[in-house]
Amino acid sequence: MNKPLLIKDGRIIDPSQKLDEVGNLLIAEGKIAWRGKGEEKPPQKDYEVLEAKGLVVCPGLIDMHSHLREPGYEEKENIASGSRAAARGGFTTICCMPNTNPPLDKRTAIEFIKSTAAAEAVIRVLAIGCITKGRKGKELAEMGELAAAGVVAFSDDGEPALNSYIMRQALDYSRAFELPVTDHCEDTILTDGGQMNEGTLSAKLGLRGLPNAAEDIIVARDLALAELTGGWIHIAHTTTAGAVELIRRAKEKGIHVTAEATPHHLTLTEERCIGYNTNAKVNPPLRTEKDIEALIEGLNDNTIDIIATDHAPHTEGDKLCEFALAPFGISGLETALGSLMKLVHGKKLSLNTLIAKLTSEPARILRGKHGQIGTLAVGAEADVTVFDPAREWVVDTREFASKGKNTPLEGETLKGRVIATVYGGKIVYRDSAGK
């Protein structure tokens, strides 16, 4: 076991305990061992010190939506590189999507993820299982076996808009396992050939649009099916003002729904596509200021439960082509916190709310099935993120641990930088320019 670690004089923010105070945190034997204020002495003497004066100390961030590409697309990312990217971004738990090759639709596939993660990942990697066999949308995958293997949700992400009959069965059947069905909400008949948000900019650029309505329609359908079945629907990457309003009303009615939004949809607009920038091509597409405002309002009134990255790495070659031929996706793990801090600095979101959306709220969705995470309570897993909310840095994809350099933020200055990531009591990432 590592030597105990004292994280000293940091601003400890832990929404799970409604905690926001300057103090010290002692980590020993992979758990949070003790917490005290400045003058209080830790119960033991022999420890290493991580100086955190002026820094925020919070539970390790949790990402419910990452694409790690392994098995099958290791040229874009693998579990090892994706986990390092996560650690650089302050994440200690990530949940990988099953749109791999082969897809994660069987127990053996989940076992592969678990064993590879155990051997190669520097943080906790959890798996999301498929809804249907082979992600083909025809027959349900063996959800019970996937649940027993430890999946955290079911999703056919990347292959959206299951037919309503299969979605009904999935929401119904999955009730037995108390796991959410996560849907990428897109009416693909309406968006066929779509490249970016539909609006004046798509009209100018001559690109086929993905209208907001295509998302709203499937969100409305999924909510109706969740109401019908009593199943748990989790809305992936919400992007439209309409969808936020639908989810809000469904929650008022008591429908079992949780929802996420991504850092890029919360901070960037469709204008990033100007110049046919394929690194801004993502699905759902970057939308407008009006949608961003609605998403932020949704975060603040808990219509949107969590922030998830939808980290979608691609190779440089994948994106080096005509806009219409480029794959969708943004590599997001390493810029997530820095991007999101813009909302805090701009007073759109409190720092405590932001941290809750990345720690205690996703932990609530995971329901304690994967250890006591998303909290700094004594006895919990020693997953801790230390970041400097005021540190400015320039995004340089050459420094990314992710194989995916596909971000529209290259060269931009972000304010808020991860200084250290502690997973299971061990420092798994330390900013090289750090304090």
Added chain:
Amino acid sequence: MTTEQIKSVAPKPAPVWQHRHILDIDDFSREEIELVFNTTQAMKEVLSRPIKRVPALRGKTLITLFYEPSTRTRLSFELAAKNLGADAANLSAPASSVTKGESLIDTVSTLQALGADIIVMRHPNSGAPEIAAHYVKASVINAGDGWHAHPTQALLDLYTIQEHKENMKGLKAVIIGDILHSRVARSNLWGMTTMGIDVTLCGPPTLLPDEMAAANHHLPKTHIEHNIERALDGADIVMMLRLQRERQQSGLLPSLREYVQLYQLTEARLKLARPDALVMHPGPVNEEIEIAPAIVHGPQSVIEEQVANGVAVRMALLYILAGSQKS
């Protein structure tokens, strides 16, 4: 006429001209468009001579890279290059290595390595020439990309208009047809509005999204009118667009028959426009569908002039671009 003589007739490009590539005309100033007009005028004088050649671009290499079939645009670029003494070669992309998965960037880099000074490109995907332009030293001329832009067509359309209309400012133009899929319409609405022409877009709502006339920072102010009679009322310029027959199959139109009933430019409808209204079409024309044959060949049609002006306008653009490359 020698190169020196051309220079004396054509205005110097440097102070006004801001473009290394011609990708669209959304960022062209009125002065730049007027420079194209004046240079085109000089080129027309060259073309009126028994030997229609000047060596202004001798030693330059122009390559046309067409990922879509085209007759008139490609031919007019090749003739323009040859008339100026440049070497012209062509690559018809689908027939070549492109089908083996060679990327756009690889292909334009190869053309660059082969010594292209100017690459004229047509591509089915919007934005492809702009992406290509990032990777080459050569000047890229967009000869039509997806639904996005067809700047040389718009410039020859504007040139044709100004040959007939002394003052462009305040003229009323109506562009009729499949606006949604039309790169010609998109480039013309920029060029026309820059020159002070009042533009109305007309077509069925499924082929004419309201966003086209949103008049925000992405697009200039135009009007939308779904009724062809009202759109034609008092027009000085009537620009018809080609209707692709696939639009019926893709559910955007109930039938070509109904489209003809609602949107064909007939002689009766043309009477609603001003008596001296010009009838334009970028070609190729679907006679009997978007326009009545009698109008195509009638006294108000300038469709053939558009084709003829295509060579002179493209000579002017090549000349201006080559001049700006030197500086």
